[in-house]
Amino acid sequence: MKTQIRNISTLIAIAVTTVILVACSSTPIQNQQVSNARSRLSQLQSDPQLSKQAPVAIKEAGDAVRAAEIPQDDTEKDAHLMYIADRKVDIAQSLAESRLLVEQRSMLSQQRESARLDSRTQEVDIERNKAESASMATLAAQQEADDARRKAESDRMNTLAAQQAVAAAQQKTADLKRQIAEINAKPTERGLVVTLGDVLFDTGKAELKSGAATNLAKLVAFLNQYKGRSLLIESHTDSVGNEDYNLGLSQRSADSVKIWLMNQAVNSGRLVSTGKGESSPVAGNDSASGRQRNRRVEVIIENTDTTSG
Amino acid sequence: MPPTAELQAAEQAIASAERARVADYASVELSKAREKLAAARNAVQEEEMVQARRLAQQARVDAELACARAEVAKARVVNEQMQKGTDTLKQEMQRKTGDQ
Numbered sequence: 001m002k003t004q005i006r007n008i009s010t011l012i013a014i015a016v017t018t019v020i021l022v023a024c025s026s027t028p029i030q031n032q033q034v035s036n037a038r039s040r041l042s043q044l045q046s047d048p049q050l051s052k053q054a055p056v057a058i059k060e061a062g063d064a065v066r067a068a069e070i071p072q073d074d075t076e077k078d079a080h081l082m083y084i085a086d087r088k089v090d091i092a093q094s095l096a097e098s099r100l101l102v103e104q105r106s107m108l109s110q111q112r113e114s115a116r117l118d119s120r121t122q123e124v125d126i127e128r129n130k131a132e133s134a135s136m137a138t139l140a141a142q143q144e145a146d147d148a149r150r151k152a153e154s155d156r157m158n159t160l161a162a163q164q165a166v167a168a169a170q171q172k173t174a175d176l177k178r179q180i181a182e183i184n185a186k187p188t189e190r191g192l193v194v195t196l197g198d199v200l201f202d203t204g205k206a207e208l209k210s211g212a213a214t215n216l217a218k219l220v221a222f223l224n225q226y227k228g229r230s231l232l233i234e235s236h237t238d239s240v241g242n243e244d245y246n247l248g249l250s251q252r253s254a255d256s257v258k259i260w261l262m263n264q265a266v267n268s269g270r271l272v273s274t275g276k277g278e279s280s281p282v283a284g285n286d287s288a289s290g291r292q293r294n295r296r297v298e299v300i301i302e303n304t305d306t307t308s309g
Numbered sequence: 310m311p312p313t314a315e316l317q318a319a320e321q322a323i324a325s326a327e328r329a330r331v332a333d334y335a336s337v338e339l340s341k342a343r344e345k346l347a348a349a350r351n352a353v354q355e356e357e358m359v360q361a362r363r364l365a366q367q368a369r370v371d372a373e374l375a376c377a378r379a380e381v382a383k384a385r386v387v388n389e390q391m392q393k394g395t396d397t398l399k400q401e402m403q404r405k406t407g408d409q
Binding site for chain 2: 076077080083084087088090091094095097098101102104105108109111112115116118119122123126
């Protein structure tokens, strides 16, 4: 308790001393505060933007500062006038600032409008660019679709052509088979062998009978269709009579066939005629039927790759 | 004679500051004004009329300063929002340009 009381009395002592000090040195402090207010006022007055905003408040502040600058006998009055002057300068400063801020709004608003316009212009540009690139994309897609359609069409045509080619090849093969069947040809290693019996010639003659043309006509049709194939014409006899004679007879009859074919516009280069005489019998010569089978003309149509099927 | 005119002026200044919701922006100045008005009334009670007049005058300029500072603060907020709006638009434009 004792210490507290002493502390309190110390505080009081300090407070009293301070009051006395303030009272004694009030004039210099006062002067300093007034000159501070004066300098802030001057600063405000010399600011071209701010000074025009609050002329009345600045004038009032000027009056208050001038009043404070005149020393009074009464220090409390000095302090009061100082306070009022200080506040008036602050008020003038604030009024000027807030009015300047309001004035700046039209500029800010213009800037914002200009930015908004720029933004809108940009948006329009972007939209237009988007629309353009969209139409470009549509165009590209259409071209792509056209290309795809053309390709599909051409693929279809190719497929059709291929199918037609296959069909034609199949038809050709079928035709060939039918024609081979019609001319009674037998496939052998040497080629297709068409055996014409002794229907072409009278016995001992080398001239074609008048009816032989019917038998040979089918062969001609076949050859005309397959122009690439060569023909070997081999004529055979039975063993009746002289062997040399038979050889000559067979050569002559083979030639007769060749000439007849040439007359049917078959190229002679494709035709080879050979008389084999009685050398290659296909049956015994001791019977009439055997001899009849031996008297024959064999037309061998050489193989090509396409006939192997 | 009590400083009736000075007291009324101080009261009006404080009332108008309160109407303008100055306390949100300049509460220190407004509190000082109220304290000084109360002190002025006390001084009138104690018949210290010179002191009462000075306190009333000080209360008035405190309240006026509170108003003026609040106006600056409010105006600054509005301007900053406008500026921000413009800045936002410009930033958006830059971003859109970057997107392209």
